[in-house]
Amino acid sequence: xxxxxxxxxxxxxxxxxxxxxxxxxxxxxxxxxxxxxxxxxxxxxxxxxxxxxxxxxxxxxxxxxxxxxxxxxxxxxxxxxxxxxxxxxxxxxxxxxxxxxxxxxxxxxxxxxxxxxxxxxxxxxxxxxxxxxxxxxxxxxxxxxxxxxxxxxxxxxxxxxxxxxxxxxxxxxxxxxxxxxxxxxxxxxxxxxxxxxxxxxxxxxxxxxxxxxxxxxxxxxxxxxxxxxxxxxxxxxxxxxxxxxxxxxxxxxxxxxxxxxxxxxxxxxxxxxxxxxxxxxxxxxx
Amino acid sequence: xxxxxxxxxxxxxxxxxxxxxxxxxxxxxxxxxxxxxxxxxxxxxxxxxxxxxxxxxxxxxxxxxxxxxxxxxxxxxxxxxxxxxxxxxxxxxxxxxxxxxxxxxxxxxxxxxxxxxxxxxxxxxxxxxxxxxxxxxxxxxxxxxxxxxxxxxxxxxxxxxxxxxxxxxxxxxxxxxxxxxxxxxxxxxxxxxxxxxxxxxxxxxxxxxxxxxxxxxxxxxxxxxxxxxxxxxxxxxxxxxxxxxxxxxxxxxxxxxxxxxxxxxxxxxxxxxxxxxxxxxxxxxx
DNA sequence: TTGTTGCTGTAAAGTATTCTTCAGAACGGT
DNA sequence: ACCGTTCTGAAGAATACTTTACAGCAACAA
Numbered sequence: 199x200x201x202x203x204x205x206x207x208x209x210x211x212x213x214x215x216x217x218x219x220x221x222x223x224x225x226x227x228x229x230x231x232x233x234x235x236x237x238x239x240x241x242x243x244x245x246x247x248x249x250x251x252x253x254x255x256x257x258x259x260x261x262x263x264x265x266x267x268x269x270x271x272x273x274x275x276x277x278x279x280x281x282x283x284x285x286x287x288x289x290x291x292x293x294x295x296x297x298x299x300x301x302x303x304x305x306x307x308x309x310x311x312x313x314x315x316x317x318x319x320x321x322x323x324x325x326x327x328x329x330x331x332x333x334x335x336x337x338x339x340x341x342x343x344x345x346x347x348x349x350x351x352x353x354x355x356x357x358x359x360x361x362x363x364x365x366x367x368x369x370x371x372x373x374x375x376x377x378x379x380x381x382x383x384x385x386x387x388x389x390x391x392x393x394x395x396x397x398x399x400x401x402x403x404x405x406x407x408x409x410x411x412x413x414x415x416x417x418x419x420x421x422x423x424x425x426x427x428x429x430x431x432x433x434x435x436x437x438x439x440x441x442x443x444x445x446x447x448x449x450x451x452x453x454x455x456x457x458x459x460x461x462x463x464x465x466x467x468x469x470x471x472x473x474x475x476x477x478x479x480x481x482x483x484x
Numbered sequence: 485x486x487x488x489x490x491x492x493x494x495x496x497x498x499x500x501x502x503x504x505x506x507x508x509x510x511x512x513x514x515x516x517x518x519x520x521x522x523x524x525x526x527x528x529x530x531x532x533x534x535x536x537x538x539x540x541x542x543x544x545x546x547x548x549x550x551x552x553x554x555x556x557x558x559x560x561x562x563x564x565x566x567x568x569x570x571x572x573x574x575x576x577x578x579x580x581x582x583x584x585x586x587x588x589x590x591x592x593x594x595x596x597x598x599x600x601x602x603x604x605x606x607x608x609x610x611x612x613x614x615x616x617x618x619x620x621x622x623x624x625x626x627x628x629x630x631x632x633x634x635x636x637x638x639x640x641x642x643x644x645x646x647x648x649x650x651x652x653x654x655x656x657x658x659x660x661x662x663x664x665x666x667x668x669x670x671x672x673x674x675x676x677x678x679x680x681x682x683x684x685x686x687x688x689x690x691x692x693x694x695x696x697x698x699x700x701x702x703x704x705x706x707x708x709x710x711x712x713x714x715x716x717x718x719x720x721x722x723x724x725x726x727x728x729x730x731x732x733x734x735x736x737x738x739x740x741x742x743x744x745x746x747x748x749x750x751x752x753x754x755x756x757x758x759x760x761x762x763x764x765x766x767x768x769x770x
Numbered sequence: 771t772t773g774t775t776g777c778t779g780t781a782a783a784g785t786a787t788t789c790t791t792c793a794g795a796a797c798g799g800t
Numbered sequence: 801a802c803c804g805t806t807c808t809g810a811a812g813a814a815t816a817c818t819t820t821a822c823a824g825c826a827a828c829a830a
Contacts, residue, residue, distance in 0.1 A: 216806080216808085218807080219807095229562060232561055236555075237786080239786090239787070248810080250809065251809080253789060254808095265788080269522070272522060275518050298741055299603065299608055303596060303734065310592070314586075316513070318495070319585055322585055349632040350632040350633075353632070417510055419498075419506065431498075438745075439755070440640060440744070442737050444730060447729065447730055451730065452585055454724065455723065455724035455726070456584045458724065465725075469725070502777055503777080504777075504778070524817070533778085534778070536819080538818095549819075
């Protein structure tokens with residue numbers, strides 16, 4: 199543990215302090231470290247001393263000036279606040295910290311945490327409601343890369359409910375699907391950087407046909423957002439020249455988990471039927 | 485509870501923000517609230533925007549100016565720190581602990597941690613070595629669900645190197661691909677529960693043709709393991725009747741990250757060529 | 771293409787903050 | 801009571817910070 203915080207310094211130096219400086223240091227420690235984050239004037243007033251007294255104290259503690267003192271406080275605070283999860287010393291045994299598995303995973307977990315503090319559970323619940331309503335048809339579509347996630351979503355959603363359509367990745371076929379879209383239907387769009395023009399048009403047209411758009415995008419937000427009823431902005435930066443789709447996967451899976459439990463009886467029936475059919479085609483082994 | 489923190493305001497206003505303002509608000513939320521406690525200049529630099537952009541954002545949020553914004557942050561911080569039970573570990577705002585977003589994510593992060601302490605970095609490095617050797621052809625294949633992950637892997641690998649083939653999901657076409665497989669080639673197989681019979685046969689035959697098998701499977705381990713040179717056993721349990729493929733995605737992305745940096749010059753060239761071709765087809769928008 | 775709108779940064783003006791100097795106050799020792 | 805030392809704050813100089821005005825630019829629509 200780094201035992202060299204500003205507070206420690208203060209306590210250590212306390213015997214070398216003048217009376218008013220002691221009074222001041224008391225105030226600082228009182229609600230540490232917030233009191234030190236305002237202006238020197240505010241701190242001086244709070245402690246009933248003059249600003250030069252504050253300036254002298256911080257110099258006595260070894261800081262070059264009040265700003266230096268403040269910067270140090272902020273850094274401490276940052277350490278304190280940042281999550282214990284990301285600060286785990288070593289995840290992978292026998293691997294140096296800089297092994298890509300470590301750095302990559304740190305970034306991924308950071309993304310997950312960050313994303314989860316951004317996401318609005320109401321938004322999530324709204325998406326569930328739309329997707330579990332069997333009166334609405336559901337269409338699923340994704341871009342060049344995200345198509346794979348759209349497929350993933352489709353493959354599972356298809357099990358929980360009826361009336362799910364996967365829109366082919368070939369955009370020239372899209373008008374045929376749009377023909378099928380009618381008021382109240384739901385179109386699930388995966389669109390992360392780089393945003394595809396054709397996808398924007400598709401969302402626009404679906405929206406014109408009064409369909410509800412559920413959008414999975416990144417923190418920079420696809421332009422489709424303006425047509426969307428529900429938007430999930432996923433964190434996607436990792437130490438790589440590509441983006442990470444882990445948070446997108448996470449929210450997708452969480453949605454599916456919720457949906458399958460929503461009408462569990464129905465889902466269960468469908469899964470059992472599926473099992474029987476798999477058995478009969480002898481496709482899988484135990 | 486008065487949930488009206490600066491962070492909440494930011495999240496609420498996000499739709500009214502300009503692109504650079506979004507970028508800025510990201511940085512603020514990233515290590516909230518510390519990043520907002522420095523000078524406006526420092527914050528601007530951290531977010532790669534100009535100071536007026538910061539000034540405009542805080543005014544948009546309803547503060548009279550940057551100092552006002554900062555004062556509010558300090559007050560919040562004071563509340564947070566002095567309150568006995570810091571609610572910081574709650575990830576999702578306004579949602580009960582049992583909200584599926586919370587429970588699901590906890591499980592997912594547990595999986596990641598668990599998986600990472602299981603995985604052997606040497607195994608990882610060996611996979612990298614095999615996959616970056618351009619003398620070996622690479623074939624990629626996945627099962628009913630994992631096919632989507634195989635696609636994801638293929639789409640990216642295709643950018644870093646030549647000689648990558650995606651094996652069609654229709655197993656009756658597989659013999660044609662096997663014809664192409666020769667000694668030293670690499671076949672990447674995604675096979676998690678329920679293990680598919682046909683996939684086992686495919687791996688077996690590939691192995692008989694002296695190909696190296698890289699296997700992504702789950703902790704219960706696909707029978708393909710006995711033919712595999714490299715095995716990644718992913719943790720896949722989550723509170724859902726389906727399995728989670730987040731760790732599989734993670735290791736896949738980490739591998740790709742490593743591969744793209746392995747021969748970065750080559751990768752870069754290929755990516756640039758790709759960009760040019762995308763531009764010429766005007767497929768994407770900025 | 772052209773005009774319009776909205777986004778953004780430069781630069782300069784305006785404002786607040788920090789630091790230094792210096793003089794007066796307090797205290798202890800003689 | 802006197803002197804020397806130490807402590808303290810007022811005031812202004814120096815510095816840093818924040819805001820505003822304006823012009824360039826890009827995106828979009830006509």
